[in-house]
Amino acid sequence: MNSSVQIHTLNNGLIILTREIHTVPLVSQWIWYRVGSRNEVRGKTGISHWVEHMQFKGTPKYPINVLDQAISRDGGFWNAMTSLDWTTYFETLPSDRLEIALDLEADRMVNSLYDPQETELERTVVISEREGNENEPLFRLGEAVNQAGFSDHPYRNQVIGEMQDLQTITREQLFGHYRSHYSPNNALLALAGDFDTPAVMERLRDLYEGIPAMENGKFIPQPENTLPENQRIELEGPGDTIYLQVSYRSPAANSADFFALTVLDSLLTGPSSLAMFGGGSISNKTSRLYQLLVEKDKAVSISGGLQATIDPYLYDILAILPPDKSVDEALRVIDEQVERLQNELIQEVEIARAVKQAKALFAYGSENITNQAFWMGYASMFADHTWFDHFIPNLEQVDAESLKRTAQKYLRNDHRIIGIYRPRNNGK
Amino acid sequence: MATTSSNPKNLPGPETISRWTLANGIRVLSYTNPNVSSVYLIGLLNCGSASDPAEKLGLAHYTASMLSRGTARRSFQAFHEELENRGASLSFSCGMNDTGFRGKALAEDLEMLFDLAADSLRNPAFTPEYFERMRAQLLASLAIRDQDTSEVASLLFDQHLFPQHPYGHPQDGYPETIQSIGREDLVKFHAGAYNPDGMILVVVGAVSPEQVFSLAERYFADWRNPNHKSQTRYSLPDQPAGLIRKHRFLEDKSQADLLLGTLGPNRTSEDYLPVYLGNNILGQFGLMGRIGESVRSRSGLAYYASSSINAWADSGTWEFSAGTNAENLEKAIDLIREEIKRYVTSEVSEDELADSKSNLIGRLPLSLESNAGLANAILSIERFDLGLDYYQRYAQLINAVTADQILNASQKYLDPDRLVIASAGPGDDIL
Numbered sequence: 001m002n003s004s005v006q007i008h009t010l011n012n013g014l015i016i017l018t019r020e021i022h023t024v025p026l027v028s029q030w031i032w033y034r035v036g037s038r039n040e041v042r043g044k045t046g047i048s049h050w051v052e053h054m055q056f057k058g059t060p061k062y063p064i065n066v067l068d069q070a071i072s073r074d075g076g077f078w079n080a081m082t083s084l085d086w087t088t089y090f091e092t093l094p095s096d097r098l099e100i101a102l103d104l105e106a107d108r109m110v111n112s113l114y115d116p117q118e119t120e121l122e123r124t125v126v127i128s129e130r131e132g133n134e135n136e137p138l139f140r141l142g143e144a145v146n147q148a149g150f151s152d153h154p155y156r157n158q159v160i161g162e163m164q165d166l167q168t169i170t171r172e173q174l175f176g177h178y179r180s181h182y183s184p185n186n187a188l189l190a191l192a193g194d195f196d197t198p199a200v201m202e203r204l205r206d207l208y209e210g211i212p213a214m215e216n217g218k219f220i221p222q223p224e225n226t227l228p229e230n231q232r233i234e235l236e237g238p239g240d241t242i243y244l245q246v247s248y249r250s251p252a253a254n255s256a257d258f259f260a261l262t263v264l265d266s267l268l269t270g271p272s273s274l275a276m277f278g279g280g281s282i283s284n285k286t287s288r289l290y291q292l293l294v295e296k297d298k299a300v301s302i303s304g305g306l307q308a309t310i311d312p313y314l315y316d317i318l319a320i321l322p323p324d325k326s327v328d329e330a331l332r333v334i335d336e337q338v339e340r341l342q343n344e345l346i347q348e349v350e351i352a353r354a355v356k357q358a359k360a361l362f363a364y365g366s367e368n369i370t371n372q373a374f375w376m377g378y379a380s381m382f383a384d385h386t387w388f389d390h391f392i393p394n395l396e397q398v399d400a401e402s403l404k405r406t407a408q409k410y411l412r413n414d415h416r417i418i419g420i421y422r423p424r425n426n427g428k
Numbered sequence: 429m430a431t432t433s434s435n436p437k438n439l440p441g442p443e444t445i446s447r448w449t450l451a452n453g454i455r456v457l458s459y460t461n462p463n464v465s466s467v468y469l470i471g472l473l474n475c476g477s478a479s480d481p482a483e484k485l486g487l488a489h490y491t492a493s494m495l496s497r498g499t500a501r502r503s504f505q506a507f508h509e510e511l512e513n514r515g516a517s518l519s520f521s522c523g524m525n526d527t528g529f530r531g532k533a534l535a536e537d538l539e540m541l542f543d544l545a546a547d548s549l550r551n552p553a554f555t556p557e558y559f560e561r562m563r564a565q566l567l568a569s570l571a572i573r574d575q576d577t578s579e580v581a582s583l584l585f586d587q588h589l590f591p592q593h594p595y596g597h598p599q600d601g602y603p604e605t606i607q608s609i610g611r612e613d614l615v616k617f618h619a620g621a622y623n624p625d626g627m628i629l630v631v632v633g634a635v636s637p638e639q640v641f642s643l644a645e646r647y648f649a650d651w652r653n654p655n656h657k658s659q660t661r662y663s664l665p666d667q668p669a670g671l672i673r674k675h676r677f678l679e680d681k682s683q684a685d686l687l688l689g690t691l692g693p694n695r696t697s698e699d700y701l702p703v704y705l706g707n708n709i710l711g712q713f714g715l716m717g718r719i720g721e722s723v724r725s726r727s728g729l730a731y732y733a734s735s736s737i738n739a740w741a742d743s744g745t746w747e748f749s750a751g752t753n754a755e756n757l758e759k760a761i762d763l764i765r766e767e768i769k770r771y772v773t774s775e776v777s778e779d780e781l782a783d784s785k786s787n788l789i790g791r792l793p794l795s796l797e798s799n800a801g802l803a804n805a806i807l808s809i810e811r812f813d814l815g816l817d818y819y820q821r822y823a824q825l826i827n828a829v830t831a832d833q834i835l836n837a838s839q840k841y842l843d844p845d846r847l848v849i850a851s852a853g854p855g856d857d858i859l
Contacts, residue, residue: 025438025793026793026797073787074786074790075786075788076790077791093794094790094793124753125724125730128683128752131682132683132732132751134682135576135681135683237679240575241568241572270512271512280517280532282512282515282516283508283517283519285512294561301565322564322571323571353513360466360516360533361515363534364466367463367798367799
């Protein structure tokens, strides 16, 4: 029923991935640009995300009020996201309305206006978005941990950017960032759903072949490996809740170690899905740290965070504690469990279980057209689209030896960051 | 004019939705989705937090949270191993007038979902160990809630929109009410409130109707609760008499969250569709309709600004929300009130109406794409008695709404001078 992925490369370097799926009359288009906070220099943090906002502010052909209604009028669902390594725009809509999405995305690859007045209005919107984030204790803790986690690499910054930069970035800088990174050779278009590939390809060639490739002059940072020794960050704030975040260096997503760390994360904190649009989750009540922290009344919740990134990033373990519980005790339990992973061979049955859970999540996350198109493009941002197809087989390759080795290599208790957010004055 | 090329007969309807009523009153609905390998189960029972005693607010929610914490036949550990080993999930939740559950599994594990759901609902253990552990978890959630600007604004809003009414109380209670609940309270509430009468079960996915029906029979048909008492209904308050302005100061916040609004139509009211369509124009369409245009796009005051309709069987609310810097809070309130005033004094334009109709009709296939979307949609038609052919008639119903109907229906609810305006964040308390 579902065809395999077809790869088409235009003469200007634009890569187009298509997968026909005719189960429902829907189609999802994603265009990905290889630019994100990873490519930002000091003084201009947050510029990729702000550019993403400006891409909704109109072109001569689709002025602002036309553009923001075009997709909605046709019953479509659209949005955009900026991350560490990429910026992406998508539209999911009834298949007979695909044309508007194709035309609009090609148009705003080169023709966005960046009207000075709109730029200023958007400055306060982006600042407001940052202020909303600052309301969350976990954002503040995460921001502090990332700054400790990288000395120069832009992964030290939040995607939203620093407040000072949001106040000073100019319209010319935004427009310059757009003009230098939005080009066919720095982009990838993924299309999944109910369409006819030859017809769609003919249309895409018409739309894109006239747009020339160009030199992007992209800032490529130096990856950072081992974390400095024994870093500890303590924040205080209002409330009655303790947050403990333990962060280790994680491998790049295209490294074989990434799959082993995915399994380790599943054993420690429970399975998690990389899918972005639905599919649901599996609870983590039988995971090792839930059993030893929550079931032993030392914490009320536990979770893990592993992201697929181009360069080595951070793998986080997060525990939430009531104000009368001990951070040191929670930390001791985490360390003890990490040490077990470094010293003992994990039984086959446990590995098989983690793989089975990943398979189920994978099946749920592949059940809609939007995710199907998402996966192809997303995987291409840090590896290539086959990363997605090989995800489960790669997990199946993971064995007890490689888990032990990976735990020793990454989950190092002498080179990690301990971040603690405590209620001021011990709660009330 | 609004059209869609999709044939309405391809949408779920009497031809494709199977429906039975078990002898104990449970209504079972099933829909086969051949495009997937998984199944999705939703259930809804007639008991909720509207009946919580004032000193034990959070009781129904506490009870529902304990359902996945072990049964007479299964320990907590055994329960979650069964689920998690198979990559499945099952969770329970509580509303004002209902308790619900949702489960997801690969198709071959559907029976396990039925088994665990029925066992949890019918034989919860409420062991003292898990009862106390849950108390700590609930208190931790309340501590987080009480530092969250949008949650605190929402608590204030409900409290003042529904004075002297259960809907004005938080379903998850307050720390002191959670402290005052004992294990016996849960046992008693469960024994008196949980019952199969009026319960709805919906299953969607890679499964046949026959299989769903036989599983429902096996796990639920012999459930009876002769002791159950029906919930008291409370009379609803009137619309706010004027402008009610409330604000709660929260320390160390960069931004205030704003929630303002009033009562809206209930789901079965004839005003519902005109108001739903009107609200799409007012605060949803494109980048959040006229509200988004005014507060975000034209003024740059907020990252988000929109309006929404929440409609239940007996009541509803019409809510406007935005997140904004404390300095701009009053300006955002004024802008939203201006848009409300314009909306209730003149008809929406023909273009706006055509756009929103096209949007609502066009997005139907997308909302019915996934198992979860289908199951929610089928639950809704059963719950509010909309008719099995509701989604097949949907385009026709939407297309029939006129600008005049929208104005008349909206004026019954929305008045720029009669609103509860709640916010939380920086700035002195207004309480």
